[in-house]
Amino acid sequence: MNRIPPPNPVSIRPTHSRSAAKAGAVLLALCACLAAPIAWAHGDVTPQAVDTAALPKLGEQWRAENPFRGNEVAIKIGTSAYNQNCARCHGLEAISGGIAPDLRKLDGECATMKDAGRRTACVKETDEFYAATVRAGRTRNGAVYMPPFEGVMNQEAVWSIKAYLETRREKPF
Numbered sequence: 001m002n003r004i005p006p007p008n009p010v011s012i013r014p015t016h017s018r019s020a021a022k023a024g025a026v027l028l029a030l031c032a033c034l035a036a037p038i039a040w041a042h043g044d045v046t047p048q049a050v051d052t053a054a055l056p057k058l059g060e061q062w063r064a065e066n067p068f069r070g071n072e073v074a075i076k077i078g079t080s081a082y083n084q085n086c087a088r089c090h091g092l093e094a095i096s097g098g099i100a101p102d103l104r105k106l107d108g109e110c111a112t113m114k115d116a117g118r119r120t121a122c123v124k125e126t127d128e129f130y131a132a133t134v135r136a137g138r139t140r141n142g143a144v145y146m147p148p149f150e151g152v153m154n155q156e157a158v159w160s161i162k163a164y165l166e167t168r169r170e171k172p173f
Contacts, residue, residue, distance in 0.1 A: 047149065048084035050157035052077060058155045062135075065127045068156075068163040078164030081157050089146070094168040100146070104168045106130065111169060127162065134158050 054073050068074035082094070089100040096102035110122035135158070137148035149158065 047147075047152045048081075050077065050081040050085070050153055050160070052154060052156035052160065055156045055160065058159070062131060062155055063159065064131075065124050066159050066162045066166070068159045069166060071160075071163055074156075074160040074163040075167055077157070078160035078162070081153070082161050082164050085149075085153070086161065094165055103165050106165060106169075108169065130162055131158060134161075 055068065055071075055077065058067060068078075082090075083092070086103075087094075090103050091097050091100075094103040107123060107126040110119050110126055113119040113122060133146065134153070135148060135150040137144065138146040
C-alpha cells in the first residue's frame with residue numbers, strides 16, 4: 001500500500017522584503033476598501049427634523065442636566081429622533097455594531113455608584129459630556145467621527161434622545 005506523504009508546511013511569512021512590501025500594500029488596500037463606507041457614513045446623510053412641539057420649551061441657554069429624564073413624552077420623541085438620526089452609526093436600540101460607541105453604556109458607571117451624591121455628580125457630568133458631544137461632534141486628526149448637531153437639532157430634541165438612551169441603559173438605577 002502506497003502512503004501519500006504529508007504536505008509540506010506552508011508559511012505565510014514572505015521570504016524576502018519585496019514580498020513583504022507587496023503583502024503590506026495588498027493588506028492596506030483591502031483595509032481601505034473596507035473602511036471607505038465608514039469614512040463616508042456622515043457625508044451623505046441629511047439630519048431628520050425632530051418634532052418637539054409636545055415638549056416644554058427650554059430656551060436658548062443649554063441645560064447642564066437632562067430636564068426630560070423619565071418624561072414619557074420626551075422618551076417617545078427621543079426614540080423616534082434617535083432612530084432617524086443616530087441609529088445609523090450607534091445601532092438600533094442603541095446597540096452598537098462597532099462603528100460608534102454603544103450608548104447603552106454612556107452613564108453605566110454612574111448607575112453602579114452607591115453614594116447618592118457621587119451618583120448625582122456623575123450623571124450631571126455625563127449629561128454635560130453628552131450635550132457637548134452632540135452639539136460639537138467629534139473630530140480626530142481631521143476625520144469626522146460624529147457630525148455636529150448644533151443648529152440642526154434644538155435642545156429639546158437633544159435631551160429627548162438622552163431621555164430615550166437612559167431607558168436603554170444596561171444597568172438601570
